[in-house]
Amino acid sequence: MPLLGGVRPPIAALLCALLAVAVFPTLGLAAVHEQEVPQAVRDAERRIAEDAAASFGTSVDVRARAVRRSAASVEAPASGAPEATLRSLLAAGPRVRGGVLLDPRTGRPLAASGEKVPLTGVDVAALARSGAADIAPRPTTSESAGPRLLFFARVVVPAPARNQDHARDAARERRGGTRAFLLVVSDKVAALTVHGEGRTGQVVDRKGKVLATSAATGAALTPDTEDRALPSAAADAGQRTGDASGSMLGDGHDGLRRVAGWASVAAVDGKDDTSGLGLTILTFREVPPAKGGADHTGFAIVAAGALVVIAVLVTLVLWGIVQRPLLRLHLSAARLARGACGLPEARAELARPVPAGAFGEPGRVGRALESIRRQLLGETGPEPVPPPRRRPGVRSLVVVCALVIGAWGMPLLFLLNRVPDARAVPAAVVADQQARTEAAADRVRQSLGQSHADLTAMASAIAGAPRERATEVLRRGRADHPTYRSLYVLDRSGAIVLRVGKQPLRPLLHAPAGNGISPIGASGKIPAIAAYAQLKTGENDENDGNAKGTAPAVVVAEIGVDALNDLVARPGLGRVWLTDEHHKVVAASVDFEAFQSLPSRGLTRLVVKTDAAPGGAGSPASAVLHSGSAPGGGPSVAAAAPVAQTGPAAGLRWRVVSAEPAAALKLAAFEAQARTMLAGLLALSAGVACLGWLHIVVVRPLRTLANCAERLAAGDRRTVLYPVHHDECGSVARSLELLRQALAEQDRGAEAGVAAVPAPSFHPGGAP
Structure with a gap:
């Protein structure tokens, strides 16, 4: 028999696969333990340090x-x-x-x-x-x-x-x-801008000396809150491990544990110094240690033991009802074929009856072979094919085995070890998501503010300058600012008198008053944002009738949306959107359509919470969105923060919104849930694969073989039986074809008047 053919390999593979899956819950789930400080909190602190280092x-x-x-x-x-x-x-x-x-x-x-x-x-x-x-x-x-x-x-x-x-x-x-x-x-050394209540940030040099320290709301810079070992450890960590960032745990006191993150400041733009500034950003705060989590060892042992029992039972059932009867049919059919070859010494094989199975297709084939044996001996003639009746067969048995395996895997996949939405994510992780969202909003604010400040400086440089000088200033400014998609100068009538860069998507139709940043339109395929600054002109220009209306008045910079997409995208922050005052998306870290709504109502309600009351500035907000309101189906950690409360970008009333699936966080509860689901999925996959394999190579050919054997026993001598498979079913088919030929010769001999060969007689105790 071939290696992958026959009835033995699928059943053996099913047993081995289920036993291997049974080992997985014991090793995987038993290894999940609640840490004093969850890995998600440490990873978030490392990301916060990276954000601070980038800023x-x-x-x-x-x-x-x-x-x-x-x-x-x-x-x-x-x-x-x-x-x-x-x-x-x-x-x-x-x-x-x-x-x-x-x-x-x-x-x-x-x-x-x-x-x-x-x-x-x-x-x-x-x-x-x-x-x-x-x-x-x-x-x-x-x-x-x-x-x-x-x-x-x-x-x-x-x-x-x-x-x-x-x-x-x-x-x-x-x-x-x-x-x-x-x-x-x-x-x-500029102080760090850190976000998050109780968080402290430090700038550390190569020797571990603190160059600057800053604190967020609620973090007091007192000797009691300083940990002198952390700066030195952060400075040495990058040199020792070669990593650009990491996290560490500090000392604990008063029931709290200090968690710290560090990140090296990348080289700025000095091509001659690959080591950069040689500075490290250290952020840390104190978090309450996690309570004793659930122990999944007992659950893993029970689940593994149940699967072992199921694997053994399913294997025994398939062996007793499918494998063993089929192997007996293979031997009986080969024996009858040898007995029908016409040799006197081989005719003795026909004397032994065929053991017929009691269930399904093997029983049908066995009864047909017994009828053929009696016809070869001349004891009886062709028997009519029994009327078809809906009886359970081998296919039904395979379906039952699949259901038994599914009864173990489906609860693990959908029911057991589920994390309740009410306590899905610790409060520290939610606070870290909000802090990182505030940092993303701060990056957008800094970028827009710097773009506007540089534009104001360019406006001062080109005021009253010749056209060639003004063009050179604009070209140099656009080269220094990749956020500028286009730079152009408007006169008092709103006409473009000088342009550098690409054609504006939607140029300003009128010269605005004052300096600021504003969106251009609230529709279209690509959002457009413009920063503008007034050109200071002399009184002679204003009183000159020939120049009035045509003198340069405003320099405008159109800011590309691609630059905003890069600003809000940060590793580990999930999906991030930048929304306008109407809560429509103008930039995002994922694919989006301009001015589309946020993907869920929960995010929209969260953004509404950040809206300021009349005369207020707004405040950040965060929450755990439940599976019914979160994008992606499962609970998500979401946060929203206003981009700017003061400065040139304050009038935009933009918000940065982020959502990270809770399942992506390294929390013990979600790790146990994921491994439980994986165990159920592996068991279902192994059962479907092996039982499907058994159905293809055994069940379907066996059903066809049973029909052919019953027709042959009923007198069908014309249908030639072609063996298709090189396994037990193929062997039985070949034997049936030999028996068909022998029965056909016997029928032709009877029609020609040739006496039938009498069946040999045996004495009691003689050899069959």
Whole structure:
């Protein structure tokens, strides 16, 4: 018999598969235990640290770009003196604590202003000689002022005349009529923006020293709440493991346990320093430890024992009713075929009756073979085919076996170890979801605010400038801001007089008053958002009749929705939507249609809770949405937060909404539920696969074989029986074909008057 054919392999595979599945609940469910701090809380704290690190890195990047932009656009004084050049650079750039202008070749200070810039441990000469256009910021420590961040920018100014002061130095440094300096400014390490009640954030350097500390609402920065071991452990963790982020547990006191997350600040945009700032963001808060959870060991043992009993019973039933009778039919049919070959010594095989099974198709085939044996011996003639009656057969037996296996698997798949929606998710996990949603809203607010601030700076730069100068400023601004889809300038009549970038989706038809950010329309395939800033013009332009209505009035930046999609998408936050004041989606981390409604009423009701009362600013909200109101069918952890309460984006009244399926969280209850469902699914899959295999290779051929055997016993000598399967059923079919040929020869001999061969007689005790 072939390896995968016959009745034995499916039954043996079913037994082995069910026994293997029975081991799974014992090993899988017994290993699920409630941790003191759930893994979901630790993972959420790690994600919060990653969000804070990304936000901190972005703020440092923005500040570094501002320093470089001001250094590239400032007009140096005619004297070219380093002191005057430094004053003009510091006046045009962002406010800093101190600045110094260095010789790029030697690193010698040429001019200084403000507080002393700490350059200890920083090889500025090597940085200047590296040739990198953008030098990444460096953290350092001032003995008098504390931690500082250094920002660098290359400055090129026209060289002074030879008869002025410093002529000798200028002659050495003159390159094509210009002089090169290295500007270094220092500023305080910006405090982190952390969200979540009772959470504290820290900026830690490579040595584990805390450079800045900030706290969210409800977190007091007192010595009692500090854990000195956490900063050092966070600084060493990345270097030791090579990971970019992680989580850890601190000490416990007063019935609370401190959980911390850390994340390395990625390299900003300095291509010469692959190690980045070398800073680590540490966030931590205290959570109540989880109570003793349910022990699933007893349930796993009972479930595994029940499946073992079912597997043994099903195997015994199939062996006794299907496998054993079929093997006996295979041997009996082969014996009758040998007896019908016509040889005298083989005719003795016909003397033994055929043992007929008592159930289903094997019994029908056995009774037909017994009738054929008697016809070969001449004891009887063809017997009529019994009328068809609805009797249970082997197929019904297979269905019953499948139902028995399903009776074990279906409760595990749909009923047992279900997590009640009322206590599906701990309060700490819900709070972390809200904190991360607030952080996502804060990223959108920072991005829109920075875009508007830079647009205002561009408006100041191009006011009254020639067209070529204004075009260059707009091009440089769009290159610095990937969020800008298009930049254009409107005159007082609303006509576009200058444009950089793509064609606007929906340009403003009228020049707006003031500065701000507003959506353009509430319909369409792609949402459009515009930031605008007024151009300051002189009184002569306003009173000039020829220029009135045609002079540039407003610079507009159309912000692309793709940039907003990237802002709200964060790993581990689930599905995130950005909604307008009418609760319609304008951006999302998943596929969406512009201005569609939120996917569930529960999310819409949650967003409504964040709406502010008249004169209010609104507040974030979070909840566990039950399976009837959550997207995806199961309970979800959802949160909503307003994007901006102040600033240029406050008038948008946007909200960030997030929803994470609770089953995706690493909670012991959901892990037990998932493993229980997996055990039931595996048992059902094994039962369906093996019983389906048995039905294909045994049950269906056996039903066909029973019909053929009954027709042959009833006198059908014309239908040729072709063996299709190379197994027990095929062997019986081949034997039936030999018996059909023998019966046909016997019938032809009887018609020709040839005497039938008498059946051999046997003495008692003789050989059959």
